[in-house]
Amino acid sequence: MSIYDTLNREQKQAVTTVDGPVLLLAGAGSGKTRALTHRIAYLIGEMGVQPWNVLAITFTNKAAGEMRERVDELVGFGADQIWVSTFHAACMRILRRYIDRLGFDNGFTIYDTDDQKTVMKGICKRLDIDTKTYKERMLLASISSAKDKLIGVREYELGAAGDYQKAVCAKVYREYQETLQKNNALDFDDIIMKTVELFKSCPEVLDSYQERFRYIMVDEYQDTNTAQFELIRLLADKYRNLCVVGDDDQSIYRFRGANIRNILDFEKYFPEATVIKLEQNYRSTQYILDAANAVIGNNEGRKDKALWTDRGAGNRVHFRQFDNAYEEAEFIAGDIARKVKKEGAHYKDCAVLYRTNAQARLLEERMILEGMPYNVVGGTNFYSRMEIKDILAYLKTIDNGRDEVAVRRIVNVPKRGIGPATLDKLEDYAQLHDISLYEAMRQADDIMGVGRTAAKLRPFVQLIEDFRRRLAEPEDTEKPAIAELIGEITKRIGYEEYLRDYDDNDEDRMENVAELINKAVSYRESHETESLTEFLEEVALVADIDNVDGNDDRVLLMTLHSAKGLEFPNVYMAGMEDGLFPGFMAIASDDPQEVEEERRLAYVGITRAMNDLTLTYAQMRMVRGETQYNAVSRFVREIPAQLMDNAVPKKYRSEESVLAGLSRLTGAFSKSEPLSKGGTLPKASARPRVSLRPEKTFGAGGVDSLNRLAGVSKGAPVQAPEALDYGTGERVSHVKFGEGTVLKIEREPRDYKVTVNFDKAGQKIMYASFAKLKRV
DNA sequence: GCCTCACACGTTTTT
């Protein structure tokens, strides 16, 4: 009995066809990861291929981690020599070694979307571009899409000739690339593009990697963009042992440049390719699979395939409709609770999938209310939180002084009295002397003479220099670990106090900082040598889905995109409405491809379900403070009625009414009038809707906050309190700062400005109507 | 340089 006996015929063929290009068309749930991992085991165990000659590429760290685990089990000795990694991580490894050949320093940093935006803002200012006509987002999008297609600055400029708008983009593109190079930074797209550039300009480097990676496997191949395809093509060009695995029906990243032609035209690029189809589904029951097939069948131009299962009919697809999104959330939470209680399900067996992250909120609130354990994947990435970015910017500055975005971010956090004017002066000086902004700060004394501003910069520069010096110390003497470094930074800059003044979330934020320290500790544990550069790189390349722990017994809430590659016994797809899913943009577009992509997304969602699939619809939904009335999603309507337990109402079945439903009826109906459908759901009107949102606390300020509330709701200016019930020299208490003594009260046109010396928090100046001070 | 208020703007989706 060998490990290959459990594979079906097609899987076996995929495993044993090791020479030449292979296109493995693997439908959802057809065991493609099994096929891939066994293929790697077969190459090494049966064909005598050296482990280091194997490269397996995935899209997320999570997928890479899972594959690594399974390969380790199957291969045993030498498994750690196999490169199992994401596109980005693999390219980073290559670039760290060779990017100096492209004029970058090997210690370069990675810019995330936030950093890109910051750079772009600066460029628009510098080039005097009107950001009303040319939005930063749009400019970045066109640069990104150019990079996805491997169009460099020069080529872009050539293509822009004669087109004013494009010419502006070209100018911005050039400036953007120059800025990044100056800052010794790459953005996500550069990571791929620069690697291709490296391979094309340094044949000997390419050759060394071709020799190294004689057997290449690519997972989720349908999501590769042109740059990624070119990268793979170059690497595989010598030995042509390339096995790509994908499903054109699950291609959902067109918006990010994924080129579906890569999979559809694979046989054109590699005419000698063996094509193998995996069509047996091991995941879902028949009803679910039939529904999936029915929906995806509406797409044109797909590779012909039909999934089948021997798991039996199973349950019909559940369809439930609700008056509004609150009831939808209530039902989903309730249904999960019922499954856990009555059917012995675990929370972690249930996932709620939706189109947009914004939908998570209502669901989350409902689950909090029910005390149900849940986990939201995505939304705001941990590493894009303000406090994390601040700390990382300190680390980046210590690590790479050329990263101007990082330096600018923190030079005045916490406040050091260094404003834009000072930075401009420094910037000019830096440009003139061809040095970095940070270097200019180090020389600040020479620039502005004995000006006060130079003195303000000194402690900052000293702080950074101090940490740099200590990091340069030899190992196991004085050199601090990254975790210690973070702790010391926060302490020395007084970050906790800064956060306390910043807003009311200081406790959450400090917890996040603590979490970052945890991550630094676990980084140290999983690596033999600690490198700040490497730590920052790992941190830059994590996706939200990477942090999902499948062992936690919690309901998972995530977007349909995040759900790709996962499976759950019970799946809820919420917000099945035309206008939301498929999205408004896709419907309005005259490019039918857009709705097709949404349909593939629906297909991905449906095929996540193993046993139970529930689709929900809300007639009324608040979107950005506006009430929308939508028709039942066309994707629900594409599922034959006999596969579902509830019929889609007639009114949504004809095309006409669907179109009518599409138009937004804001204002046409009274918003306060609940659209109750008679006696079907009597509790709808009785339930206090407001209670679902966490109530905002206005502190103990009594009259003052009431004044504020009343004032705000009428849109009138805030009224100054008639008189204060405390005076100079008296003791007062504050919600955040505790007790203190009033030093000064100043009358201002609209308010009183009160200076208080707090026992613990020190001296603060605040406005009476906001501070909610109470006499003690 | 800092702080406040007013308003404009946005949503797909993410390595």
Add this chain to the structure above:
DNA sequence: CGTGTGAGGC
């Protein structure tokens, strides 16, 4: 609806 940004006062 919530956030982020820019103008104007202090």
